[in-house]
Amino acid sequence: MAQYSLVAGSVGLITLQNPPVNALSAVVRKGIVSTFERALRDPKVKSVVICGQNGVFCGGADIKEFGTNMSGPPLVPMIHAIEAADKPVVAAIEGSALGGGLELALGCHYRIAHSNARLGLPEVSLGLLPAAGGTQRLPRLIGIPAALDLITTGRHVTAAEALQLGIVDQVTDHKIVDEAVKFVLSVAGKPLDARRISTYPCPPLSDLDTVFEMVMQKVRQRAHGAIAPIACVQAVQAAATLPYAQGMEREKELMATLFTSGQARSMQYCFFAQRAVSKWSIPSGARWDTSMPRPVHKAAVIGLGTMGRGITVALAQTGLSVVAVETQEKQLMEAKQAMPGMLERGARRRGVSLTLHKITYSRDIRAVADVDLVIEAVFEDMALKKKVFQQLSDICKPGTFLCTNTSGLDVDHLASQTCNPELVVGMHFFAPAHVMKLLEVVYGPRSSPQAVATAMQLGKKMGKVSVAVGNCRGFVGNRMLKPYVEQAFFLLEEGATPEQVDGALEEFGFSMGVFKVSDLSGLDVGWRVRMADGFAEPGASSGPSARVRQGRRYSPLGDLLCEQGRFGQKTGQGWYQYDKPGGRVARSDPWLHSFLAEYRTRHGLVARRIDNQEVLERCLYALINEGFRILEDGIAAGPEDIDLIYVFGYGWPRHRGGPMFYAGMVGLTKVLQRLEHYHQAHPDVPFMQPCSLLRRLVASGSPPVHRWREVIKKVHSQL
Numbered sequence: 062m063a064q065y066s067l068v069a070g071s072v073g074l075i076t077l078q079n080p081p082v083n084a085l086s087a088v089v090r091k092g093i094v095s096t097f098e099r100a101l102r103d104p105k106v107k108s109v110v111i112c113g114q115n116g117v118f119c120g121g122a123d124i125k126e127f128g129t130n131m132s133g134p135p136l137v138p139m140i141h142a143i144e145a146a147d148k149p150v151v152a153a154i155e156g157s158a159l160g161g162g163l164e165l166a167l168g169c170h171y172r173i174a175h176s177n178a179r180l181g182l183p184e185v186s187l188g189l190l191p192a193a194g195g196t197q198r199l200p201r202l203i204g205i206p207a208a209l210d211l212i213t214t215g216r217h218v219t220a221a222e223a224l225q226l227g228i229v230d231q232v233t234d235h236k237i238v239d240e241a242v243k244f245v246l247s248v249a250g251k252p253l254d255a256r257r258i259s260t261y262p263c264p265p266l267s268d269l270d271t272v273f274e275m276v277m278q279k280v281r282q283r284a285h286g287a288i289a290p291i292a293c294v295q296a297v298q299a300a301a302t303l304p305y306a307q308g309m310e311r312e313k314e315l316m317a318t319l320f321t322s323g324q325a326r327s328m329q330y331c332f333f334a335q336r337a338v339s340k341w342s343i344p345s346g347a348r349w350d351t352s353m354p355r356p357v358h359k360a361a362v363i364g365l366g367t368m369g370r371g372i373t374v375a376l377a378q379t380g381l382s383v384v385a386v387e388t389q390e391k392q393l394m395e396a397k398q399a400m401p402g403m404l405e406r407g408a409r410r411r412g413v414s415l416t417l418h419k420i421t422y423s424r425d426i427r428a429v430a431d432v433d434l435v436i437e438a439v440f441e442d443m444a445l446k447k448k449v450f451q452q453l454s455d456i457c458k459p460g461t462f463l464c465t466n467t468s469g470l471d472v473d474h475l476a477s478q479t480c481n482p483e484l485v486v487g488m489h490f491f492a493p494a495h496v497m498k499l500l501e502v503v504y505g506p507r508s509s510p511q512a513v514a515t516a517m518q519l520g521k522k523m524g525k526v527s528v529a530v531g532n533c534r535g536f537v538g539n540r541m542l543k544p545y546v547e548q549a550f551f552l553l554e555e556g557a558t559p560e561q562v563d564g565a566l567e568e569f570g571f572s573m574g575v576f577k578v579s580d581l582s583g584l585d586v587g588w589r590v591r592m593a594d595g596f597a598e599p600g601a602s603s604g605p606s607a608r609v610r611q612g613r614r615y616s617p618l619g620d621l622l623c624e625q626g627r628f629g630q631k632t633g634q635g636w637y638q639y640d641k642p643g644g645r646v647a648r649s650d651p652w653l654h655s656f657l658a659e660y661r662t663r664h665g666l667v668a669r670r671i672d673n674q675e676v677l678e679r680c681l682y683a684l685i686n687e688g689f690r691i692l693e694d695g696i697a698a699g700p701e702d703i704d705l706i707y708v709f710g711y712g713w714p715r716h717r718g719g720p721m722f723y724a725g726m727v728g729l730t731k732v733l734q735r736l737e738h739y740h741q742a743h744p745d746v747p748f749m750q751p752c753s754l755l756r757r758l759v760a761s762g763s764p765p766v767h768r769w770r771e772v773i774k775k776v777h778s779q780l
């Protein structure tokens with residue numbers, strides 16, 4: 062709702078009230094319309110201030126209303142009425158003014174912001190565009206290039222930047238409503254014509270066509286198939302080339318296409334999923350709202366390889382004191398040289414001051430004796446990690462949480478090396494750890510609720526999307542990767558090329574296909590895992606039995622490349638070739654193509670034409686099928702957890718909602734049928750055997766993804 066009061070004798074104060082973010086629900090819109098009409102009617106009222114309660118102006122349209130039968134007064138005429146009023150209206154902005162919230166403010170004649178405010182038009186990240194006049198007013202106010210930047214990226218700006226751009230008229234550190242009232246009294250009686258943004262011409266720009274062509278090209282490249290960013294550019298182009306009223310028509314038309322699209326549904330699902338996973342619960346019954354985290358003031362990182370450095374930087378950036386331990390002199394020196402630059406770049410990116418003094422370096426593991434939490438990030442080797450955990454258990458003060466950054470080893474086994482296994486959890490970061498948003502928090506059967514809560518809260522403080530997952534080989538993300546990569550290898554055996562497989566996946570929306578990712582992260586990573594699992598064996602990659610291991614189909618292609626020293630980008634050769642070791646630009650490699658041809662001949666395989674549909678079905682459905690197994694095993698609490706892991710850690714396109722949501726969009730029956738089809742064709746590939754939870758969901762009428770938990774619960778209760 063919206064509350065109305067008269068202040069300072071002549072100012073009508075409208076306060077948006079819809080906790081927690083004062084979203085513009087039907088009730089709020091109704092409240093604004095009626096209180097605004099009241100203010101206009103009242104002869105005592107000479108001016109109006111609009112603000113939000115509880116330190117937040119407005120988080121935008123109520124996203125929960127999208128996809129329902131929307132009722133109540135529409136936003137566009139409401140904002141027009143405010144702009145057309147003959148009494149001055151000031152938006153008093155503190156906290157957030159986002160989406161429809163900022164559009165409402167742009168309809169006001171003046172905008173004053175508290176220095177804590179953040180403003181933006183993030184609709185693009187929900188698969189939409191700012192369709193309450195945002196695409197037409199913002200370019201008129203701040204010019205086309207700046208408006209294109211804000212609208213196509215959805216980024217939030219601080220009050221200081223908003224002032225610099227001309228979005229707000231004044232920034233204050235004082236009480237926002239008091240300042241807004243003072244301000245509106247000072248402008249009472251001044252003509253308002255020059256304050257109605259919709260009447261402004263768009264600031265002229267030379268060579269408009271070229272500007273839009275270039276922006277469109279850049280946006281398309283970044284969008285990876287998402288349609289909203291393209292529509293945003295088209296709407297701003299309308300602002301630049303058409304009169305306001307026609308621009309508004311175009312905005313509406315473009316919004317109508319986006320509003321009902323699957324992409325918008327997927328992205329809005331991701332928005333709510335992100336909030337849902339922070340409300341974690343684990344099979345022991347521990348939950349986010351009943352488990353108290355312990356404060357962490359000082360942390361330590363053991364091992365300063367790529368991961369350790371990234372984690373140290375990420376911790377220091379949150380303001381923690383960090384002890385960075387590396388026992389090897391050379392590696393320590395390299396880390397000391399590299400990390401200030403990483404911190405500097407991070408500080409510049411986030412517009413904050415540098416935090417070099419937060420890190421102390423040591424070669425001696427005993428330096429961690431007084432920290433609250435340790436993250437072990439040594440080489441991925443169980444024997445080495447076990448030794449580190451034994452040492453930590455002896456050295457650390459009582460109660461120190463011991464975390465491992467392993468990407469898939471048994472967290473419980475590590476816990477068993479310590480005197481207090483309840484203090485041990487996994488904190489699995491993704492490279493580069495100071496940039497990537499995902500954190501898997503891995504609980505073992507003995508991890509205490511407090512340890513899980515502390516790791517989850519630390520992740521949040523570090524700006525990560527933290528997802529609590531159970532302990533199994535590869536946890537959630539890497540476990541699902543196995544069948545995906547396996548199918549990609551099989552496709553090469555059957556006639557596809559790395560270029561084709563990657564092309565199909567990139568067209569689907571991944572920023573990089575599976576083979577390019579493998580080259581980037583190093584082929585030896587998977588090779589080591591396959592060796593540890595008893596699949597890859599030196600010298601066993603040729604010969605007739607090379608393609609069957611442990612009674613199942615196996616492709617030794619990755620092992621063969623590793624045996625040749627082709628580890629990907631770092632060696633300049635992998636599935637592609639690079640201009641030098643460490644090169645970044647993948648080029649097709651004729652050697653690889655003849656190698657594949659020879660391999661097929663050696664194993665009596667006849668290459669066939671494989672279409673992109675088959676590439677996608679086999680890679681993605683195999684991965685999804687493993688996702689169902691993970692749900693069935695209780696390793697992830699719900700489909701949202703898996704989806705966010707894939708969106709934030711593995712480049713799954715957000716506009717496809719994550720693998721489990723995507724399965725629902727495709728139709729569970731279809732996914733099941735195709736898995737059955739591929740499993741019949743390859744009964745020796747267990748990953749393609751449809752998971753019984755998938756069958757169960759189909760038998761239950763394929764409920765929407767938010768109702769899967771009910772079916773999963775039933776499955777678990779019957780176990």
Ligand SMILES: CCCCCCCCCCCCC/C=C/C(=O)SCCNC(=O)CCNC(=O)[C@H](O)C(C)(C)COP(=O)(O)OP(=O)(O)OC[C@H]1O[C@@H](n2cnc3c(N)ncnc32)[C@H](O)[C@@H]1OP(=O)(O)O
Nearest residue numbers: 084120121122123124125159160161183192193317320336
């Ligand atoms: C046939 C076709 C017809 C087509 C025509 C269609 C007509 C429709 C026209 C409509 C035109 C609309 C144009 C405008 C669109 C929009 O405004 S879209 C929304 C844009 N806003 C956002 O994207 C902001 C989203 N929110 C946030 O980024 C953050 O929540 C925050 C505001 C920065 C606050 O962050 P924080 O303090 O960390 O809190 P959270 O945990 O994120 O959120 C707290 C709870 O609030 C819920 N919530 C937040 N924002 C919204 C929202 N806009 N709507 C509904 N709910 C919201 C969030 O889910 C949390 O809820 P719980 O999980 O239940 O606690």
